[in-house]
Amino acid sequence: GENVEQHPSTLSVQEGDSAVIKCTYSDSASNYFPWYKQELGKRPQLIIDIRSNVGEKKDQRIAVTLNKTAKHFSLHITETQPEDSAVYFCAATSLSGGSYIPTFGRGTSLIVHP
Amino acid sequence: DAGVTQSPTHLIKTRGQQVTLRCSPISGHKSVSWYQQVLGQGPQFIFQYYEKEERGRGNFPDRFSARQFPNYSSELNVNALLLGDSALYLCASILEDTMNTEAFFGQGTRLTVV
Numbered sequence: 382g383e384n385v386e387q388h389p390s391t392l393s394v395q396e397g398d399s400a401v402i403k404c405t406y407s408d409s410a411s412n413y414f415p416w417y418k419q420e421l422g423k424r425p426q427l428i429i430d431i432r433s434n435v436g437e438k439k440d441q442r443i444a445v446t447l448n449k450t451a452k453h454f455s456l457h458i459t460e461t462q463p464e465d466s467a468v469y470f471c472a473a474t475s476l477s478g479g480s481y482i483p484t485f486g487r488g489t490s491l492i493v494h495p
Numbered sequence: 496d497a498g499v500t501q502s503p504t505h506l507i508k509t510r511g512q513q514v515t516l517r518c519s520p521i522s523g524h525k526s527v528s529w530y531q532q533v534l535g536q537g538p539q540f541i542f543q544y545y546e547k548e549e550r551g552r553g554n555f556p557d558r559f560s561a562r563q564f565p566n567y568s569s570e571l572n573v574n575a576l577l578l579g580d581s582a583l584y585l586c587a588s589i590l591e592d593t594m595n596t597e598a599f600f601g602q603g604t605r606l607t608v609v
Contacts, residue, residue, distance in 0.1 A: 425585070485537035485538045488535070
């Protein structure tokens with residue numbers, strides 16, 4: 382099955398700095414890569430996603446890049462703000478047993494210091 | 496994502512007991528997935544149901560079972576509870592079982608086994 386590795390586990394930055402979270406996956410058939418943000422005590426929510434036919438996607442301060450050859454994808458947050466503090470999860474979606482199943486990374490705890 | 500509801504929000508059970516968790520997906524969504532999230536880790540896939548049929552099963556023991564009802568709501572059952580079953584159980588609502596479909600998570604049920 383799919384295996385997703387996510388690094389770093391914790392990331393501490395100053396407000397205004399950039400933050401980068403990296404993920405690698407094992408199943409070359411995976412074609413959809415969503416990123417979720419989970420604030421303390423709240424549900425995971427999709428913040429951005431990328432499909433395999435695209436190399437980069439941006440949404441305001443957030444961007445995601447995908448390298449299918451190397452099987453890795455990254456989340457980039459620019460001009461970080463304290464409200465960006467949360468746990469971020471990457472996922473890779475692959476076909477398993479006839480159904481599309483996302484496999485999640487272990488998460489990155491981002492701390493933005495004012 | 497106003498429609499994804501899970502009940503109960505918190506639950507305390509004793510080792511050896513059985514528990515039933517419930518999930519109502521977003522109106523119109525036909526697929527429900529269940530995840531276990533242990534503190535400090537990403538969501539781990541347990542089951543996926545689509546149109547009342549089991550479409551995927553993660554690496555969990557037979558003590559875990561689930562079903563989906565005609566109205567697309569779902570129940571997750573765990574028998575013979577162990578201390579290690581303590582976790583946040585998340586339900587995700589998905590419109591269709593396709594590669595690029597966003598998963599909308601519920602708030603989760605916090606299960607504590609003592």
